[in-house]
Amino acid sequence: MEKNNVIVALATPPLISALALIRVSGDGVFDLTEKLFAKPLKTITKRASYVGDICFGGEVIDNVVLIAYPHPNSFTGEDVVEICCHGSPLIANEIISAYIALGARYAERGEFSSRGFFNGKMDLIEAESINDLINATTKEAKKIAMMSYKGQTSKLVEPIMKSLADLLALIEVNIDYPEYEDIEEANEQTIVARCEAIRADLCDLIRHGEEGKIIRSGINIAIVGRPNVGKSSLLNAMLHENKAIVTDIPGTTRDIVEGEINLKGVPVRFLDTAGIREGTDLVESIGVERSLKTIEEADLVIVVLDATNPNTEEDEKILERTAGKHRIVCFNKRDLNESVEGVAVSAIQGEVGPLLDAIYESLGLSKEAYELPSLSNARELGALRNIDLLLREAIEDSKNQAPIDLVAADLMSAYNTARELVGIGATTDLTDEIFSRFCVGK
């Protein structure tokens, strides 16, 4: 990405709508804009808004609202212009083309946010949260993303960074001034105790992060069982929609049928699968293969049994196959057998509450998970786990009387990982990877 040159992009979808927003940012954006919009922007010192015509090649393109943000008080930290025009893709294109004709270029994905990050307007966690904010599908996921956007999540990393820096400083002083008696000795006991204390905080962060991840991204649940136990009926009952075909013919479902619900703020995606049995026709056996693959990939498996006949050989096989998975065994058709014990439901009567409760309970979410900021995306959780791994190595090395330099090297890597987590000293490979997941205009 070239730095500082003027970039332009449509920030709203390219559809007919009431209004559209175009963003332009970079050194010289006010110069370019003055060629299209007859207001003196170069002299402004504070954010200002105008109403007027955008003209190019002697023609009026549109009458717009234009907001000018002089640097550094803008989203990117550069001079920025936002143009709110009528929501016609044609008008938006003409304005963007005029800028490009004057020397601007079309922005790459996430380039506005990336510039904001490199200009110190936000750290990496805050920048990533913009994507989470836009992609959140539940109120709860949005709330967690907003906490990150407001910088509360980044603050979680500060105590870890500080404890690591303190420990590194202590080791350094001990190496440099071994003769000093009035400084704490960096012996095995001190190092192990301090590393364990940091690990305890890290483990809390990882636990909260995993809970946050569930609230943010939800979970995938496979509904499996032998044919005709009522898997598709169960899916329909939970979705309150006749999404999957239901018949009394075994082997009705051949492909995966998906549906999503919001379960107390958690996006839960159900995958209804083909009934698992042997010796069927080609299409059905491909369906069965897909069912088995879905079991492997799901976060949680619901094994559906028929309450009137829950112990067939096929049932046993499915129970065996799913034994190692996070699973819930659910008895359907309770209306035909009231005495069945365990998680029992009647899809046909729409009585699926016990199953939904069991699903929610199995997630093990604490109340605070909805209220507290958390480091919950894959990159953040990966970094936390790496720091923990490095700390465990430092503890091991320390206990094995390894040279102090080796212990310090582990701790230094842990410290750098924590810094990179918030974006300090982040490599451009990492930032390119992150910002490329954004949309253009963001």
Ligand SMILES: Nc1nc2c(ncn2[C@@H]2O[C@H](COP(=O)(O)OP(=O)(O)OP(=O)(O)O)[C@@H](O)[C@H]2O)c(=O)[nH]1
């Ligand atoms: N009495 C009763 N019948 C049910 C219930 N749930 C489903 N059924 C009936 O069981 C039959 C099979 O239902 P499906 O939902 O198609 O079963 P499935 O497990 O998806 O079957 P396959 O797709 O063939 O694997 C249909 O006749 C349903 O009406 C229930 O709770 N009670």
Ligand SMILES: [Mg+2]
């Ligand atoms: Mg079915």
